[in-house]
Amino acid sequence: MFEGVTLHQLQCFEAIVREGSFQAAAEKLSRAQPSVSSSVKNLENQLQLTLLDRSGYRVTLTEAGRSFYQRTRLFLQEAKRLGDHAAQLAMGEESELRVVIGDLCPLPETLRLLRSFFDRCPGTGLHLHFEAISGPWERLFEDEADLIFHHINKSDPRLEFVDLVAVEVVPVVAPNFLAFPISKLMTPEQMRDYVQCVIRDTARHSKPADYFLIEGARSWTVSDQLMKRELILQGMGWGHMPRFMIEADLRAGSLIAITGHYFKGGRREVVAARRRDTPHGPVANRLWEFIAEQTAKFAPAVS
Structure with missing residues (x-):
């Protein structure tokens, strides 16, 4: 029948x-x-x-x-x-792999990891992109990336992931940037007249997302975290930064954390992620296994 x-x-x-x-x-x-x-x-x-x-x-x-x-x-x-x-x-063996590194990903550790793998695969090229906010997700879901290093929605059934590191995001200012004393009870209203420095969302086709943005505040947008850090150090604005990028600045007093009741900062779990609903070639699968083996070496370097 x-x-x-x-x-x-x-x-x-x-x-x-x-x-x-x-x-x-x-x-x-x-x-x-x-x-x-x-x-x-x-x-x-x-x-x-x-x-x-x-x-x-x-x-x-x-x-x-x-x-x-x-x-x-x-x-x-x-x-x-x-x-x-x-x-x-x-x-067969892929001629290249497309990898996207997100704006909160620890760059030296990620590049070191990729170099260790691709040194063993001279026949496969690395096509590397740096994207911010929603950009890595868009690249992945539009089939423009084989792998991303970024934070994701872990409940999305289309994705599989390897946990890498939890990144603390801290609101910071330069010394003497504010005209009032820093306290844990500082309010968004007090900060509204100060320029807030934010990362530009690199997504091209989806609605731009923003995090920690104070509604109605003046803001300047920059393309990456390094530029954002420099603007804040120069007293040109304030903003939220990954702690691993500013740890030395905090110790030296060139940046001051303003974490408090209204400015709590946050944590983002950076992972390696790829689509589980699309086929992957042999080199991509070996890279995936390599990342899973190296996670113990990855996280302590930025903790």
């Missing part, structure tokens, strides 16, 4: 249920709506089952359809994994 059923028919059926209509499924699959309808009708005829109830305003599953749909989803997931595995086998 199952003979002659095609993968395309199952994909059309699954898309109709997931998208809620024949038209939406056709758009999702980049197919003509009559073609999708015909594929599912042929599927029902071959199975001798009515999978969809078409009598209402919206198409719904029949009882048999609900049971068949659950098995169809599992089958299509396995088919995708099989296709990904075949793609990996066909890839």
Whole structure:
């Protein structure tokens, strides 16, 4: 009875249920709506089952359809994994890997890690990008990066990750930058007239994000953390900085932390992350395993 059923028919059926209509499924699959309808009708005829109830305003599953749909989803997931595995086998050694380093990532340790690996892979080039805020995520999800070093939403099922280091973010000012005494009860209203230095979000297609920004405050944007640190040191603004970048400045008194009740700072867990729903070649997989092996050496260097 199952003979002659095609993968395309199952994909059309699954898309109709997931998208809620024949038209939406056709758009999702980049197919003509009559073609999708015909594929599912042929599927029902071959199975001798009515999978969809078409009598209402919206198409719904029949009882048999609900049971068949659950098995169809599992089958299509396995088919995708099989296709990904075949793609990996066909890839061979990659000529280059695309890696993005985020703005909160400890740069010396990350570059040292990459150098240690790529010294052993002279046939694979490293295409390196530096991105800020949402930029690394955009590169990854638009298939412009094989791997990112950044903080992520760890609950996103599309991603797999290796924990690297927790980065403390501290609000700081230069000495004598403020016209009032520093205290733990300083308010956003007191800071509103002072220039706040922020990192420019490098995402190109999504809405820019900002962190720790005081609404209504004057702000200057910079492209990277090094420039931001220099502006704050020169008394041209204040802002939040990764502690590992300013530890020496804090000890020397050239920067002062203003952490308090309203300015708590924060922590970001920097990870190595990649898509788990796309195939990866042999060099990419070796790099992934290498990073996992080196995590114990990575974190203490910036703690």
